[in-house]
Amino acid sequence: MNKISKEDRFPLWLRSLLKINFFFHPCEIHSGPFKKECNMYCLDCTGPALCYSCLADHKDHHVVQIRKSSYYDVVRICDVSKFIDVSDVQPYIVNGATIVFLEERLKPRFKEEGVKYTCKTCHGKLPEPFQFCSLRCKRKGLKKDPELTFALQPKLSRDVSKNADKPKYFSAEFV
Numbered sequence: 001m002n003k004i005s006k007e008d009r010f011p012l013w014l015r016s017l018l019k020i021n022f023f024f025h026p027c028e029i030h031s032g033p034f035k036k037e038c039n040m041y042c043l044d045c046t047g048p049a050l051c052y053s054c055l056a057d058h059k060d061h062h063v064v065q066i067r068k069s070s071y072y073d074v075v076r077i078c079d080v081s082k083f084i085d086v087s088d089v090q091p092y093i094v095n096g097a098t099i100v101f102l103e104e105r106l107k108p109r110f111k112e113e114g115v116k117y118t119c120k121t122c123h124g125k126l127p128e129p130f131q132f133c134s135l136r137c138k139r140k141g142l143k144k145d146p147e148l149t150f151a152l153q154p155k156l157s158r159d160v161s162k163n164a165d166k167p168k169y170f171s172a173e174f175v
Contacts, residue, residue, distance in 0.1 A: 009149040010142055016046035018136055023066045023073055027051035039066045074099040084150040089138055090130040101134040
């Protein structure tokens with residue numbers, strides 16, 4: 001097996017993105033009568049969150065939009081799957097977009113009967129057989145598992161019959 005660099009296992013931009021814990025605040029540079037929320041993130045600059053007006057300075061950069069779902073920060077899989085492997089993170093469909101959570105979700109305070117799948121890191125309930133509930137939990141999992149990585153794996157031709165037990169909407173590329 002090829003040795004994967006630390007940068008490939010956990011890219012710098014993702015480290016920085018997971019350190020930012022305050023998206024959706026008013027932009028300090030572009031304040032005015034219109035609400036300028038900082039909900040964008042530049043993967044090339046790895047700086048603070050950006051508003052829509054800040055994007056002019058990042059025209060040729062890779063930028064992802066951070067969204068909200070039930071008070072949690074999320075990102076669309078189609079935006080980040082070009083740069084990192086999220087195949088082992090539980091996806092959800094929200095308003096027609098397939099997303100993953102940036103942070104772990106709060107666990108229920110009561111014991112749930114019949115929970116089949118749980119996150120390897122936080123042990124939160126998962127509806128399907130994935131290893132992690134969020135990008136943060138996968139990041140924590142990297143510390144324990146030297147084989148785990150965010151690096152994209154080369155696409156191999158695959159026999160669809162081998163993946164018959166996988167959920168149908170995860171077997172194709174995300175739109």
